[in-house]
Amino acid sequence: MRFLKKKFYEYYLKPDIIFPSRIDRREFAFLSFSDTMMRRHISFPTRDRLLYYLRINAPAHAYYSSAYYRRPDAATMQEKEWMGADLIFDLDADHIPGAFESGYENALRMVKEEMKKLLDFLLEDFGFDKNKMHVFFSGGRGYHCHVFDRRVIELGSGERREIVDYITARGLDMDSVIVEKEIFADGYSIKKVEIMPSLPSWRGRIARGIIEFLKEIKSMEREDAIKKMMELEGIGRKIAESIYDSLDEERMKRIEEGMIDQLSAYKRLIKPLAKKLAVSLHSSTDEPVTADIKRLIRLPGSLHGKTGLKVEKVDIDAIDEFEPLRDAIAFGDEIVEIEVKKPFSIEMNEERYELKKGRARVPEYVAVFAVARGFAEG
Amino acid sequence: MDLHVIARYPFLEEAREWVKSEAVSIEEVLNEAVYDRARERAMERVKQAVEKGIIKPYPCVEESDCVMEIFSYPIARMIVAAVESDFLIRRYALAEAKKAYETLKNEDASFINFMLEKFGISMHDGKIHFTDYLKYAPTWHSKWKLVNRIMERGYIRLEKNEMARLLQEAIRKKIQDELFYLFAPPEVRKIFGELINRLRAKTVVKEDKKYEGEESMVYFPPCIKSLISAARNGINIPHVGRFTLVTFLNAVGMPIDDIVSLFRSSPDFNEEKTRYQIEHITGKISGTIYSVPKCATIRTWGLCNPDELCRKVSHPMIYYRIKRGKNEVPKEKVL
Ligand code: SF4
Numbered sequence: 001m002r003f004l005k006k007k008f009y010e011y012y013l014k015p016d017i018i019f020p021s022r023i024d025r026r027e028f029a030f031l032s033f034s035d036t037m038m039r040r041h042i043s044f045p046t047r048d049r050l051l052y053y054l055r056i057n058a059p060a061h062a063y064y065s066s067a068y069y070r071r072p073d074a075a076t077m078q079e080k081e082w083m084g085a086d087l088i089f090d091l092d093a094d095h096i097p098g099a100f101e102s103g104y105e106n107a108l109r110m111v112k113e114e115m116k117k118l119l120d121f122l123l124e125d126f127g128f129d130k131n132k133m134h135v136f137f138s139g140g141r142g143y144h145c146h147v148f149d150r151r152v153i154e155l156g157s158g159e160r161r162e163i164v165d166y167i168t169a170r171g172l173d174m175d176s177v178i179v180e181k182e183i184f185a186d187g188y189s190i191k192k193v194e195i196m197p198s199l200p201s202w203r204g205r206i207a208r209g210i211i212e213f214l215k216e217i218k219s220m221e222r223e224d225a226i227k228k229m230m231e232l233e234g235i236g237r238k239i240a241e242s243i244y245d246s247l248d249e250e251r252m253k254r255i256e257e258g259m260i261d262q263l264s265a266y267k268r269l270i271k272p273l274a275k276k277l278a279v280s281l282h283s284s285t286d287e288p289v290t291a292d293i294k295r296l297i298r299l300p301g302s303l304h305g306k307t308g309l310k311v312e313k314v315d316i317d318a319i320d321e322f323e324p325l326r327d328a329i330a331f332g333d334e335i336v337e338i339e340v341k342k343p344f345s346i347e348m349n350e351e352r353y354e355l356k357k358g359r360a361r362v363p364e365y366v367a368v369f370a371v372a373r374g375f376a377e378g
Numbered sequence: 379m380d381l382h383v384i385a386r387y388p389f390l391e392e393a394r395e396w397v398k399s400e401a402v403s404i405e406e407v408l409n410e411a412v413y414d415r416a417r418e419r420a421m422e423r424v425k426q427a428v429e430k431g432i433i434k435p436y437p438c439v440e441e442s443d444c445v446m447e448i449f450s451y452p453i454a455r456m457i458v459a460a461v462e463s464d465f466l467i468r469r470y471a472l473a474e475a476k477k478a479y480e481t482l483k484n485e486d487a488s489f490i491n492f493m494l495e496k497f498g499i500s501m502h503d504g505k506i507h508f509t510d511y512l513k514y515a516p517t518w519h520s521k522w523k524l525v526n527r528i529m530e531r532g533y534i535r536l537e538k539n540e541m542a543r544l545l546q547e548a549i550r551k552k553i554q555d556e557l558f559y560l561f562a563p564p565e566v567r568k569i570f571g572e573l574i575n576r577l578r579a580k581t582v583v584k585e586d587k588k589y590e591g592e593e594s595m596v597y598f599p600p601c602i603k604s605l606i607s608a609a610r611n612g613i614n615i616p617h618v619g620r621f622t623l624v625t626f627l628n629a630v631g632m633p634i635d636d637i638v639s640l641f642r643s644s645p646d647f648n649e650e651k652t653r654y655q656i657e658h659i660t661g662k663i664s665g666t667i668y669s670v671p672k673c674a675t676i677r678t679w680g681l682c683n684p685d686e687l688c689r690k691v692s693h694p695m696i697y698y699r700i701k702r703g704k705n706e707v708p709k710e711k712v713l
Contacts, residue, residue, distance in 0.1 A: 079686075126508065127532025151509040159512040162524040173526045200530035 003378025018300035025068035030059040043072035060305025063296035084153035092142035139304025169278035232272035308368035388451035420453035427473035460562035475550035505533035599697040612643040
């Protein structure tokens with residue numbers, strides 16, 4: 001513990017804090033290495049005061065409120081007086097089923113994919129300006145997206161929930177996604193289904209999703225294609241076979257133009273595909289936190305006490321290139337000695353470290369990570 | 379603005395301006411025979427709101443019809459405010475808004491646009507921003523959920539009648555918020571006493587169910603809180619204090635039995651006498667329901683003990699409404 005605290009002190013001598021806007025309206029909260037209780041209701045009139053606090057206390061975790069308050073240091077919500085709040089999306093590996101099965105690095109990769117989906121919704125559908133959004137790696141197990149567009153700041157929790165429902169497809173009316181049409185030709189009426197890939201919103205997303213999926217299916221071997229379809233919820237062998245076998249060139253072409261003329265089997269695809277296109281924001285036990293109009297979020301540029309990694313800003317245009325275990329490293333590469341108690345393996349700064357029990361000499365950032373995670377002692 | 383339009387939408391700023399420009403005093407509107415029809419229509423507005431949930435339009439043929447219709451609106455508001463029932467305020471605001479919707483959906487696009495602007499919603503070629511949409515859309519309805527809307531770069535296209543529906547909600551909010559802050563002049567209680575008492579009997583019963591026992595007490599103003607704790611601790615409360623306390627507790631829907639037992643620790647407690655007094659004040663015996671005194675009055679009685687919020691209010695009921703309005707605070711989460 002002494003090792004970690006010392007390293008945190010060193011970091012906070014010259015931290016790269018990204019200050020939230022209107023800092024004097026925010027509540028701050030900290031957790032130190034020795035406390036179990038969070039210190040709350042702290043406010044700073046200026047950035048310097050915050051830096052001073054960090055330097056003196058070197059907290060294990062630092063948070064600030066997404067909300068703006070008239071009196072951020074008041075002890076009760078009533079006295080604080082809520083004035084508005086940024087819109088925060090918290091994507092965490094905990095929210096993705098099975099994310100940890102293939103290890104920490106992979107779990108983070110999966111969350112990043114979710115973040116890319118979220119960004120697409122926020123930019124295309126919601127039309128938020130990239131300059132009014134920040135994406136951060138949380139230093140722990142996920143990514144956060146902050147939207148501080150003036151128009152969303154005053155939204156209440158019911159309205160925020162509608163936004164969450166949108167990106168998670170909750171309450172999506174499957175029947176509104178496709179339009180059934182009756183076409184009269186030569187005295188006959190034919191039922192057709194129209195999908196609209198060029199539309200914005202969910203209608204277009206699902207249409208494009210169906211087309212892309214069917215194209216992929218068509219390009220596959222029969223058995224593989226059927227297996228792939230059966231991975232989707234609610235698709236049995238019969239339906240999978242009937243879809244595959246009916247997908248000739250002619251039909252595929254019509255589908256790409258937005259016309260599906262055999263409804264029942266294809267309709268089954270909509271629901272599971274919607275699920276794939278939606279962002280996994282809910283964990284099974286937790287309510288979606290985005291709908292909260294007041295909450296605490298990690299201070300960008302502060303250290304995460306359980307990893308020693310930094311809450312690091314991610315360039316939205318270069319999110320694919322972002323590597324948390326390289327780009328969020330806060331410490332240097334000077335070689336230090338640690339006592340490994342639990343063997344572990346991690347790739348940091350593009351190098352893999354396989355550490356066995358006993359003494360080991362590693363770069364400082366690996367040492368901090370290992371000690372913070374509880375795999376080693378300094 | 380055309381008088382007919384003002385008559386259709388009497389909650390608009392334009393209507394208020396027009397009434398002001400007529401330079402008629404409240405006393406005149408409440409008493410003069412010329413305004414008989416306006417007062418009749420005002421009572422009709424409130425009655426229809428309670429009974430039907432919507433107010434039927436009034437045929438405005440002559441300009442004088444419009445004038446009566448316009449004046450009837452502020453009178454109706456005073457009646458509603460005098461009843462001091464949250465239930466009635468909500469119901470009345472909704473009925474007025476529905477009435478407006480019925481005509482709004484037939485207005486032309488430029489008028490709809492004008493109304494949207496009134497509520498701070500700007501339209502860009504038939505589309506509005508989703509934040510404006512969320513403020514007023516009835517999203518409990520599947521069709522209105524954001525996820526089922528076509529939204530492109532933050533903007534949503536709406537049909538004219540859908541715009542009218544959003545406006546209905548905006549209007550409802552406006553009318554309701556205004557009523558929560560409105561305090562009717564005592565004269566209204568004299569002139570419309572019978573109707574007011576009847577409405578009270580009707581709506582206060584409904585609110586009984588809404589009273590959440592001790593839970594609601596956190597929203598009480600400090601003067602009332604002090605009186606309650608004095609009563610509980612057996613301190614003898616002067617008559618005006620009892621009066622204030624009983625009228626207030628009755629207005630927020632506390633059952634009479636609960637009010638009676640509040641005074642149980644009082645040294646000279648006499649159940650029968652206390653009940654009689656309370657039933658007198660709450661109108662069960664006298665037929666007149668006394669209203670909760672204003673802050674100014676409470677202050678002269680030396681019972682005022684103001685906190686921060688008190689600075690913004692002039693009536694204990696308003697304090698209660700504001701505070702209770704803010705109570706939907708979800709639990710905090712830490713990331
Ligand atoms: S200001 Fe009004 S509400 Fe507040 S304590 Fe005084 S009388 Fe009561």
